[in-house]
Amino acid sequence: MKFPRTLNRYCPHCRKHQKMNVTIYKKGKENSQAQGKRRFEKKKKGYGSFPKEIFHKNAKINKRTTPLLECSECGKKIYTKSYRIKKFELQEV
Numbered sequence: 398m399k400f401p402r403t404l405n406r407y408c409p410h411c412r413k414h415q416k417m418n419v420t421i422y423k424k425g426k427e428n429s430q431a432q433g434k435r436r437f438e439k440k441k442k443g444y445g446s447f448p449k450e451i452f453h454k455n456a457k458i459n460k461r462t463t464p465l466l467e468c469s470e471c472g473k474k475i476y477t478k479s480y481r482i483k484k485f486e487l488q489e490v
């Protein structure tokens with residue numbers, strides 16, 4: 398899928414249409430001090446099997462790609478509809 402690098406979209410912070418710069422959303426670095434991570438590490442310690450089941454029956458082939466819009470005026474980021482597609486390209490229009 399081809400997606401424009403810049404678009405004109407509504408910004409809820411500026412309350413009007415603004416020029417948006419498009420990037421692709423990427424997952425941030427996981428925090429090792431987070432509560433869920435600490436609990437999981439504690440559960441893995443000692444005897445016994447792995448505490449969570451390991452998922453093998455993957456039916457879906459493609460992962461979701463989310464375009465992330467950044468307002469050129471206020472700099473706030475806006476998440477948009479995501480797509481399950483094999484190939485996602487940003488291009489100049």
Ligand SMILES: [Zn+2]
Nearest residue numbers: 408411468471
């Ligand atoms: Zn804005």
